[in-house]
Amino acid sequence: MHDTFTIDRRGLLLGAGTLALASSLPLKARAQSPRKGGTLRIGMADFSTSETLDPTLMDSQFQQNLHWQLRNNLIEVGPGGVLIPELAESWKGSKDAKTWTFSLRKGVTFHNGKPFTADDVIYSFNLHLKEGSKSQARPLLAQVASMKADGPNTVIFDLKDANVGFPAITSAVGLYIVPNGETDFDKGVGTGGYILEHFQPGVKSVVRRNPNYWKADRAHFDTVEMICMKDATARANALLTGQIDAYNSVDAKTVSLLQRSNAIRINRVKSKAHFAFPMMVDQGPFTSNDVRLAMKLAIDREDIVKRILNGFGSVGNDHPLSPAYQMYSADVPQRSYDPDRAKFHLKKAGVSDLKVQLHVSDTPFTGATDAAVLYKAHAAKAGITIDVVKEPEDGYWSSVWSKKPFCATRWSGRVNEDVIFSLVYTADGIKAGWNETRLNDDRVNRLVEEARREFDTEKRRALYAELQRIVHDDGGSNIFAFSDFIDAVSSKVTHGELSGEYMLDGSRAAERWWFA
Numbered sequence: 001m002h003d004t005f006t007i008d009r010r011g012l013l014l015g016a017g018t019l020a021l022a023s024s025l026p027l028k029a030r031a032q033s034p035r036k037g038g039t040l041r042i043g044m045a046d047f048s049t050s051e052t053l054d055p056t057l058m059d060s061q062f063q064q065n066l067h068w069q070l071r072n073n074l075i076e077v078g079p080g081g082v083l084i085p086e087l088a089e090s091w092k093g094s095k096d097a098k099t100w101t102f103s104l105r106k107g108v109t110f111h112n113g114k115p116f117t118a119d120d121v122i123y124s125f126n127l128h129l130k131e132g133s134k135s136q137a138r139p140l141l142a143q144v145a146s147m148k149a150d151g152p153n154t155v156i157f158d159l160k161d162a163n164v165g166f167p168a169i170t171s172a173v174g175l176y177i178v179p180n181g182e183t184d185f186d187k188g189v190g191t192g193g194y195i196l197e198h199f200q201p202g203v204k205s206v207v208r209r210n211p212n213y214w215k216a217d218r219a220h221f222d223t224v225e226m227i228c229m230k231d232a233t234a235r236a237n238a239l240l241t242g243q244i245d246a247y248n249s250v251d252a253k254t255v256s257l258l259q260r261s262n263a264i265r266i267n268r269v270k271s272k273a274h275f276a277f278p279m280m281v282d283q284g285p286f287t288s289n290d291v292r293l294a295m296k297l298a299i300d301r302e303d304i305v306k307r308i309l310n311g312f313g314s315v316g317n318d319h320p321l322s323p324a325y326q327m328y329s330a331d332v333p334q335r336s337y338d339p340d341r342a343k344f345h346l347k348k349a350g351v352s353d354l355k356v357q358l359h360v361s362d363t364p365f366t367g368a369t370d371a372a373v374l375y376k377a378h379a380a381k382a383g384i385t386i387d388v389v390k391e392p393e394d395g396y397w398s399s400v401w402s403k404k405p406f407c408a409t410r411w412s413g414r415v416n417e418d419v420i421f422s423l424v425y426t427a428d429g430i431k432a433g434w435n436e437t438r439l440n441d442d443r444v445n446r447l448v449e450e451a452r453r454e455f456d457t458e459k460r461r462a463l464y465a466e467l468q469r470i471v472h473d474d475g476g477s478n479i480f481a482f483s484d485f486i487d488a489v490s491s492k493v494t495h496g497e498l499s500g501e502y503m504l505d506g507s508r509a510a511e512r513w514w515f516a
């Protein structure tokens with residue numbers, strides 16, 4: 001048996017304390033006595049016609065929601081970022097945080113009747129590690145040296161180096177547990193609260209409640225339908241006319257209109273989500289840090305938060321951490337709109353009459369195109385010409401994002417600092433295709449690894465502060481805003497405390513909500 005350790009609750013919630021949280025909802029939700037029945041219809045803004053249910057190929061919010069209707073992770077992220085045991089009942093780390101032992105839940109079966117065991121976990125995680133995998137989880141699992149089963153209900157992960165935050169990684173998007181040997185992922189077989197009835201990518205999905213679901217207090221609807229609806233106005237009209245019961249990515253400018261209806265409720269949740277116009281640092285003209293600084297100084301963040309987010313958010317500061325993260329540093333100077341300073345950096349870079357193309361659609365976030373047009377006006381005062389290129393909505397994530405050197409993006413935030421920095425700002429993130437700016441900085445790579453193995457909270461805070469400053473000063477992330485999540489729901493729908501991890505209650509509305 002390995003020696004074990006615990007750290008603070010905010011950081012990880014390790015050991016025996018996690019047992020008390022197993023498959024539980026917040027007190028508020030339980031007090032409202034959920035009842036079963038009905039069909040929940042959700043209008044989804046973010047989807048693609050090329051989607052699959054392969055866990056390693058994640059593009060959209062539609063996929064994410066559907067996966068968590070059908071499948072479970074080892075750990076779930078609850079409201080407030082609390083880690084809740086899911087298919088893992090508990091977990092413990094060795095004293096050096098290099099070995100992690102997960103005790104798995106007994107008596108769980110997949111939709112096809114197969115019992116859930118440790119072999120399913122190992123198979124599911126190896127899907128992301130195999131040669132050629134494009135999984136976004138691949139850089140997160142690069143630290144895993146080996147996995148082994150210790151009987152049917154225990155999995156042991158040996159890491160190449162210490163990581164005090166490793167359990168949180170198992171809650172990540174994509175690390176859904178599928179049956180050992182499964183290859184036809186579009187059957188949707190999982191251990192989740194719903195069974196797949198129909199999935200037509202880019203159109204809709206239908207699932208029905210799993211009568212044998214192991215969480216007795218979840219998955220309350222008889223059926224759940226998700227309907228693909230790209231246009232924000234169409235989604236609003238569908239809710240107003242009773243064609244759907246909820247939709248995500250509400251246009252902030254329509255909130256006051258929707259609030260006039262007593263039949264509609266606006267769910268506004270503070271989140272870790274940020275909006276950005278990332279620049280690829282290995283593509284001209286963005287290879288020059290002075291050009292990148294000029295582009296960051298040429299955007300009026302306050303104006304965009306006021307006019308595009310309608311105040312439902314706050315200004316960004318060109319690194320991914322908002323105050324919602326434990327390791328957020330308030331010492332990084334807030335960057336502000338300064339056309340004259342932008343001109344100074346352009347001159348320093350030896351660039352005059354800078355012209356760039358900015359590729360956008362409203363798929364990353366509602367209002368992205370309008371934000372780009374505003375940015376064009378802001379940048380003109382710095383002598384920068386931005387050509388706004390409107391791209392097709394369908395296929396934006398696969399054909400534009402991370403393909404064009406300058407585009408619009410949205411990150412919904414991640415469970416902890418290690419996950420967001422590993423995924424988006426490291427060399428491993430480049431290999432996996434998730435490092436959208438292609439920043440490859442030796443110091444950043446080393447700091448991410450050092451922070452993983454640092455037990456002392458204050459020392460870890462200092463490491464993450466340096467990471468934030470490097471990305472702010474030298475990176476290609478033009479992060480201009482942190483946004484609240486705004487979902488609109490029928491007053492017939494109720495729920496407990498909402499999660500700020502992703503839209504629609506952490507993408508788990510189908511499992512956590514019910515009809516009043």
